Amino acid sequence: MGILRIGHASLRVMDMAAAVRHYENVLGMKKVMEDKHGNVYLKCWDEWDKFSLILTPSDRAGLNHVAYKVEREEDLDELQEKIEAYGISTTMLPEGTLPSTGRMLQFNLPSGHEMRLYAFKECVGTDVGNINPDPWPDDIRGAGAHWLDHCLLMCELNPETGVNKVAENTKFATEVLGFFLTEQVVVGPNGSIQAATWLARTTTPHDIAFVGGPRMGLHHIAFFLDGWNDILKAADVMAKNKVKIDVAPTRHGITRGETIYFFDPSGNRNETFAGLGYLAQPDRPVVTWTEEHLGSGIFYHTGELVSSFTEVYT
Known part of the structure; x- marks a missing residue:
């Protein structure tokens, strides 16, 4: 019962043609449809639902909403009651608000980010099918991302005023939405401020993450790759396509993920994230990183922070 996994992200882009080329040629996604409003819907080859990314035309970049899929239709009603009881207002959007998608429970996290939950989205199958499938499709392009893996949201954090939306989001996500904390x-003073959290509903190290900053926003959306060789290939693809790379291939201490960070043409940060990291389970002890070891937590190899990584987001 409850949330199964991430379902899709909706991003604002300023040049739709350039954005579509990026997500198709660099990430390897496929455009599945475009609606009458000019929104474009895409999916990765190893995803079975109709879409996992919505691009909407805008004059600024950023996140419209992130959506998670729940197991049963009744979960939407039960979660609506729990969220309302927590003190957060909700709206139940009717079926068809998004193409090929059932009704959606819409609300804002304490940080202000919009989240939606849904139980139904049209299943179109993976590109290799589910009867005697090959391990990968013949027409794979770019980095060949398997699926949308997670998102990291920047949340207002100001110790001087006592504002800590990271802690508020984490409390809400664990107590109401059923996520469990994997790392923080x-x-x-004495590690009294929870500045970043990684939470899961599946068995990966994180399905969502919250990190403190001067304002709310989107830090990145991440796409899954198999391993380190795929990360290096992705970097080659980015170089060939003249993509702006933020952080070259490296490893995180936090989550143990192998990674590369880069920007789409509008400035929305993407990540290709590889490797299992570890098996996340609700009873696994929470990993805690302290302030003096933050550099190694984020970039394990160098142990040094990159200013753009913490200061630039949409």
């Missing part, structure tokens, strides 16, 4: 960064 604590800073300040």
